[in-house]
Amino acid sequence: MSGTQRETPPRMPMQRMPMQRGPMGQVTGGEKAQHFGPSAKRLLATLRSDMPLLIVVLVFSVLSVALSVIGPKLLGNATNVVFAGFVSLQVPAGVTQQQVVDQLVAEGNQDQANMIASMDFTPGAGVDFEQLAWILGAVLAVYVLASVFGWLQARILNGVVQRAMHRLRLQVEDKVHRLPLAYFDKVQRGELLSRVTNDVDNIGQTMQQTLSQVVISLLTVIGVMVMMFVISPLLAVIALVTIPLTLLITVVVARRSQKLFVAQWRSTGVLNARVEETFSGHSIVKVYGHQKEVEADFAAENEALYRASFGAQFVSGIIMPAMMFVGNLVYVAIAVVGGLQVAAGLLSIGDVQAFIQYSRQFTQPLSQLGSMANLLQSGVASAERVFELLDEPEEQPDDAEPQTAPDQASRLAFEDVSFRYTADTPLIEDLSMAAAPGSTVAIVGPTGAGKTTLVNLIMRFYDVDSGRISLDGVDTRRMTRDDLRSRTGMVLQDTWLFSGTIRENIAYGRPDASEEEIVAAATAAYVDRFVHALPDGYDTVLDDEATNLSVGERQLVTIARAFLADPRILILDEATSSVDTRTELLIQRAMSRLREDRTAFVIAHRLSTIRDADLILVMENGAIVEQGTHDELLAAHGAYWRLYNAQFEAPMGADVPADPQGAEDAVAPSLSGTPAAPGGGDAEPEPTRM
Numbered sequence: 244m245s246g247t248q249r250e251t252p253p254r255m256p257m258q259r260m261p262m263q264r265g266p267m268g269q270v271t272g273g274e275k276a277q278h279f280g281p282s283a284k285r286l287l288a289t290l291r292s293d294m295p296l297l298i299v300v301l302v303f304s305v306l307s308v309a310l311s312v313i314g315p316k317l318l319g320n321a322t323n324v325v326f327a328g329f330v331s332l333q334v335p336a337g338v339t340q341q342q343v344v345d346q347l348v349a350e351g352n353q354d355q356a357n358m359i360a361s362m363d364f365t366p367g368a369g370v371d372f373e374q375l376a377w378i379l380g381a382v383l384a385v386y387v388l389a390s391v392f393g394w395l396q397a398r399i400l401n402g403v404v405q406r407a408m409h410r411l412r413l414q415v416e417d418k419v420h421r422l423p424l425a426y427f428d429k430v431q432r433g434e435l436l437s438r439v440t441n442d443v444d445n446i447g448q449t450m451q452q453t454l455s456q457v458v459i460s461l462l463t464v465i466g467v468m469v470m471m472f473v474i475s476p477l478l479a480v481i482a483l484v485t486i487p488l489t490l491l492i493t494v495v496v497a498r499r500s501q502k503l504f505v506a507q508w509r510s511t512g513v514l515n516a517r518v519e520e521t522f523s524g525h526s527i528v529k530v531y532g533h534q535k536e537v538e539a540d541f542a543a544e545n546e547a548l549y550r551a552s553f554g555a556q557f558v559s560g561i562i563m564p565a566m567m568f569v570g571n572l573v574y575v576a577i578a579v580v581g582g583l584q585v586a587a588g589l590l591s592i593g594d595v596q597a598f599i600q601y602s603r604q605f606t607q608p609l610s611q612l613g614s615m616a617n618l619l620q621s622g623v624a625s626a627e628r629v630f631e632l633l634d635e636p637e638e639q640p641d642d643a644e645p646q647t648a649p650d651q652a653s654r655l656a657f658e659d660v661s662f663r664y665t666a667d668t669p670l671i672e673d674l675s676m677a678a679a680p681g682s683t684v685a686i687v688g689p690t691g692a693g694k695t696t697l698v699n700l701i702m703r704f705y706d707v708d709s710g711r712i713s714l715d716g717v718d719t720r721r722m723t724r725d726d727l728r729s730r731t732g733m734v735l736q737d738t739w740l741f742s743g744t745i746r747e748n749i750a751y752g753r754p755d756a757s758e759e760e761i762v763a764a765a766t767a768a769y770v771d772r773f774v775h776a777l778p779d780g781y782d783t784v785l786d787d788e789a790t791n792l793s794v795g796e797r798q799l800v801t802i803a804r805a806f807l808a809d810p811r812i813l814i815l816d817e818a819t820s821s822v823d824t825r826t827e828l829l830i831q832r833a834m835s836r837l838r839e840d841r842t843a844f845v846i847a848h849r850l851s852t853i854r855d856a857d858l859i860l861v862m863e864n865g866a867i868v869e870q871g872t873h874d875e876l877l878a879a880h881g882a883y884w885r886l887y888n889a890q891f892e893a894p895m896g897a898d899v900p901a902d903p904q905g906a907e908d909a910v911a912p913s914l915s916g917t918p919a920a921p922g923g924g925d926a927e928p929e930p931t932r933m
Contacts (some may be wrong), residue, residue, distance in 0.1 A: 289411055305462060323594075407450070468605065659674070692862040703724050745800060766805075
């Protein structure tokens with residue numbers, strides 16, 4: 244009998260797969276990751292269209308950091324005022340500050356004399372609370388304004404990042420529509436979904452969490468460094484020791500963790516593909532008892548993801564404690580050296596206090612930059628995978644000056660067509676045939692003969708390697724794909740209905756159709772018969788997989804969709820192979836109506852259903868080995884005759900009619916025939932709900 248499976252391009256299965264692969268194939272993502280630098284640069288380029296807003300963000304960031312950096316210096320001045328006030332109370336009133344200094348020098352206390360000389364106080368006056376209040380008020384204003392500017396820059400940057408991710412998602416969506424069918428034949432659906440969803444979301448989260456912090460941290464390092472040199476060049480040099488140490492630690496860790504992050508997101512894509520494949524084929528797994536194998540495969544891939552994720556997070560997590568250790572060493576060094584300088588009168592106690600704050604402000608952003616390395620590496624690893632998708636070769640663009648066929652064109656011809664999915668595996672060689680307008684051409688043959696490949700070539704899912712396919716004499720490669728496909732309707736074995744109402748699913752064939760046209764198409768396809776038994780009629784909402792309809796009812800809805808589209812060329816690809824006999828009769832009758840006045844290509848599942856075809860093509864190994872009508876091919880006793888007899892061989896030695904025609908009449912009516920009702924009247928079979 245004719246093949247029940249359609250031939251597909253060669254695919255490489257995933258390892259450890261205990262059963263045959265589904266419609267997708269090998270995981271390819273992440274194998275050739277770009278370097279961190281080029282990927283990060285390309286990622287930042289996605290923000291280029293919002294450059295004016297980025298400049299505003301930078302200005303607000305500078306203002307916020309500048310005000311924040313001034314704060315410790317003002318607090319140091321407040322400490323000097325308080326300390327000077329307490330010191331002034333230890334000096335008798337009426338004695339000048341210079342007299343106190345001279346007395347200390349005379350007693351040999353040079354360090355104390357230097358410290359007193361560096362202060363500004365009036366002996367016996369105590370703390371100047373008015374000056375202290377002004378300083379603290381200034382500190383409060385500075386920090387409030389710094390927070391306001393910081394909030395503004397964060398809000399604006401958030402909008403910039405979200406718009407960039409919106410544009411990136413649009414680019415990915417547009418790219419997916421421009422990819423050739425061959426790409427989807429070699430990449431698993433779960434892997435592709437992981438790139439489109441998980442990786443894009445991870446990029447957005449990374450940019451959201453790191454961009455603002457990176458800008459603030461870098462500006463803070465610069466601003467604090469300036470203030471530290473103003474206060475004490477010696478202490479500033481000590482603090483600068485952290486920079487080379489930070490860079491060394493970050494570079495060493497980043498080199499190790501980047502590969503692990505790439506492996507983590509690659510493993511995520513593999514695991515998503517495994518889950519999607521297993522869930523979509525859950526019933527098959529149960530039927531063949533492969534639960535343990537599937538669980539073992541999942542456990543192995545989950546373990547690979549765990550190891551990659553643990554390694555990436557562990558290695559990158561070393562950065563933060565290492566930075567804190569370096570910061571604490573610098574803190575101790577500054578405290579010791581600063582205390583000695585205060586004792587020597589070279590620095591005020593307020594300056595040392597400010598410098599200690601600056602040392603914390605200096606090491607903290609360095610630690611933050613180091614801790615953000617893991618986020619950046621994770622985000623860039625995802626960006627590499629998304630950019631890899633965006634860089635995939637696209638399908639050949641339509642002709643710059645496309646031709647078009649007449650509106651009623653329906654003569655389709657293959658002229659010396661050759662095609663192969665891979666260069667070293669021939670499939671179709673020098674194929675020639677023509678379908679006259681309004682005729683029905685049936686295509687039969689064993690699995691892998693090239694039947695579905697012909698459909699792919701007609702629809703220009705693939706382009707021929709040599710020869711040409713013409714529509715009323717116009718080479719289809721010179722037509723735009725939209726023009727060609729708008730003239731073609733397809734009813735496939737695997738029904739596709741989206742989440743929405745039955746009315747919306749039918750109208751998908753022609754979105755501008757009126758209510759009357761939708762109902763007329765539904766009536767012609769026998770959809771109207773069962774719709775009224777549903778709770779909401781045409782407004783019944785189908786779930787994601789349309790499980791609230793039977794298999795036959797879903798097929799009838801797709802036929803109604805094709806009716807509404809009113810194509811000149813119709814392709815029926817094993818559209819009745821998955822339904823029961825009663826529903827099959829109804830679908831056959833609907834398809835017979837649909838084929839009227841159209842050129843139809845029927846890939847046969849049951850040979851008995853195509854006996855009224857105007858032309859039957861028998862394919863083997865990509866070549867047409869026989870062609871003719873049903874009766875002519877049976878009389879020839881060739882390949883078709885062998886297929887036909889093989890289909891009607893009775894199991895277990897049961898008796899079968901010697902005449903194939905008799906067997907055919909005993910099993911099924913023709914596609915265009917009407918089943919006879921008991922008693923001789925015409926029957927109207929109802930679709931059986933499954």
